[in-house]
Amino acid sequence: MTISRRDLLKGTALAAGGTFVSALGFDLQPAYAQSRELKISGAREYKTVCPYCAVGCGTIAYVHGSGGLNTTRSVIHVEGDPDSPINGGTLCPKGAAQMQLAMSPRLEHSPKYRAPGSSEWEDVDWEWAMSWFARKYKDARDATFVERDAQGRTVNRCEGIGWVGSATVTNEDAYLITKTQRAMGIVYMDHQARI
Amino acid sequence: MAQLPASGLAIRRMSASSTPAPGIRSEGPEYAKLVDISRCIGCKGCEIACKEWNELGIEPTENFGSFQSHRDLSADTWLLMRFTEVEVGGDVAWFIKKDACLHCAEPGCLFACPAPGAIVQYENGIVDFNQANCIGCQLCVSGCPFDIPRFNPATRKVYKCNMCIDRVEAGLEPACAKTCPTNAISWGTKEDMVALGERKVEGLRARGLANAVLYDPPGVGGTHMMYVVPHGDQLDQYDLPADPTAGAGALAMLGTVRKLGASALGLGLLAAGLHYLGFGPQVPEEDAK
Numbered sequence: 078m079t080i081s082r083r084d085l086l087k088g089t090a091l092a093a094g095g096t097f098v099s100a101l102g103f104d105l106q107p108a109y110a111q112s113r114e115l116k117i118s119g120a121r122e123y124k125t126v127c128p129y130c131a132v133g134c135g136t137i138a139y140v141h142g143s144g145g146l147n148t149t150r151s152v153i154h155v156e157g158d159p160d161s162p163i164n165g166g167t168l169c170p171k172g173a174a175q176m177q178l179a180m181s182p183r184l185e186h187s188p189k190y191r192a193p194g195s196s197e198w199e200d201v202d203w204e205w206a207m208s209w210f211a212r213k214y215k216d217a218r219d220a221t222f223v224e225r226d227a228q229g230r231t232v233n234r235c236e237g238i239g240w241v242g243s244a245t246v247t248n249e250d251a252y253l254i255t256k257t258q259r260a261m262g263i264v265y266m267d268h269q270a271r272i
Numbered sequence: 273m274a275q276l277p278a279s280g281l282a283i284r285r286m287s288a289s290s291t292p293a294p295g296i297r298s299e300g301p302e303y304a305k306l307v308d309i310s311r312c313i314g315c316k317g318c319e320i321a322c323k324e325w326n327e328l329g330i331e332p333t334e335n336f337g338s339f340q341s342h343r344d345l346s347a348d349t350w351l352l353m354r355f356t357e358v359e360v361g362g363d364v365a366w367f368i369k370k371d372a373c374l375h376c377a378e379p380g381c382l383f384a385c386p387a388p389g390a391i392v393q394y395e396n397g398i399v400d401f402n403q404a405n406c407i408g409c410q411l412c413v414s415g416c417p418f419d420i421p422r423f424n425p426a427t428r429k430v431y432k433c434n435m436c437i438d439r440v441e442a443g444l445e446p447a448c449a450k451t452c453p454t455n456a457i458s459w460g461t462k463e464d465m466v467a468l469g470e471r472k473v474e475g476l477r478a479r480g481l482a483n484a485v486l487y488d489p490p491g492v493g494g495t496h497m498m499y500v501v502p503h504g505d506q507l508d509q510y511d512l513p514a515d516p517t518a519g520a521g522a523l524a525m526l527g528t529v530r531k532l533g534a535s536a537l538g539l540g541l542l543a544a545g546l547h548y549l550g551f552g553p554q555v556p557e558e559d560a561k
Contacts, residue, residue, distance in 0.1 A: 173321045
């Protein structure tokens with residue numbers, strides 16, 4: 078292809094004209110912009126409690142995914158719950174990052190058991206773990222249950238077991254824990270936040 | 273809670289563009305953040321909330337003898353709490369600065385930007401970077417009086433705080449303002465925040481901090497993130513310029529220079545056209561014989 082001197086001049090004039098027009102007050106950019114879509118707009122909200130300290134800030138976990146056979150439900154965002162009278166929607170840095178706990182690839186999903194004398198943790202299933210726990214609990218209670226104290230008064234208490242509650246338990250959880258453990262005669266009940 | 277725009281975000285200014293602002297209807301109020309430094313406890317919750325919401329990459333921290341998490345802002349750290357230990361009246365004072373975009377009413381970054389639509393200022397006062405249009409020239413970095421935008425060499429784009437424009441448009445407050453446990457970061461209309469800031473300054477002065485000021489520098493037309501500074505006589509220790517202006521030196525002239533160049537081009541074309549009309553095409557001499 079050959080370009081004559083005349084064609085070159087025409088092209089140059091056209092380009093210069095275009096530059097002139099676009100630089101001085103004519104462009105097709107929209108006067109309104111669409112901002113980025115709100116990433117939590119399609120998520121479901123789950124109200125929950127921050128798992129860390131004893132303050133117990135209310136949080137909202139935003140979850141994507143239906144949980145169908147081919148999808149995994151995953152937390153995409155966590156922020157403070159404005160309805161919570163405890164924090165009014167605010168969160169400290171640790172609480173603000175709590176999504177990293179739920180979505181951590183290092184999160185353990187099954188109970189771990191280290192046999193006496195062993196240096197290795199092994200995966201066990203929940204059923205095995207629960208019956209192991211129940212057995213140990215019963216044995217410890219039988220071995221340390223005190224019916225009468227030194228003065229012969231009936232006390233019916235179990236001194237060999239302590240129960241430590243967590244900052245994440247709700248009022249209802251705490252009620253049930255107290256109820257069941259008192260029924261077993263447990264007297265040493267405390268809270269994680271005091272330790 | 274202020275009212276929200278009916279549809280879309282009206283644009284007030286756009287980089288390297290001569291499209292005039294629509295000005296057809298009022299788009300509701302301007303929003304502003306007010307950072308009360310005297311209430312900040314330095315928990316850095318805002319830093320985390322910013323990273324979490326904007327899905328910014330995690331950068332390793334290092335201990336360099338300060339409470340500060342990182343040494344500097346980056347393309348993945350749009351908000352950094354800066355901590356400085358300063359001697360005030362023979363005592364140690366801990367100066368805290370929430371370092372992030374101040375969203376100037378006259379944004380130096382936008383004036384310096386040569387890429388059409390890469391930097392946009394909405395009617396609500398928020399200055400937003402649109403990375404799709406960014407050409408990575410970093411003129412905005414030199415245009416910013418507060419040294420905020422940061423270049424990412426991997427994507428060859430520049431990034432900064434956008435005041436959670438996606439949240440603001442949906443009626444939510446910015447992530448940093450929402451998470452702040454001591455309510456040191458307030459968020460609302462610019463008017464309300466100025467009034468609140470002035471009240472806070474009065475309160476601080478009554479408490480004996482005679483130099484307390486509201487930092488809303490007029491050199492950049494005011495900002496949409498303002499500070500209540502307890503020690504206003506030591507702004508330099510907070511790393512806050514005392515009198516910032518939009519576009520230092522030649523950068524402010526860029527738009528004018530661009531228009532001058534285009535005008536020269538246009539006038540040249542016009543002259544060529546008139547010459548053609550007046551004298552006709554030039555005929556080669558051998559043809560004329």
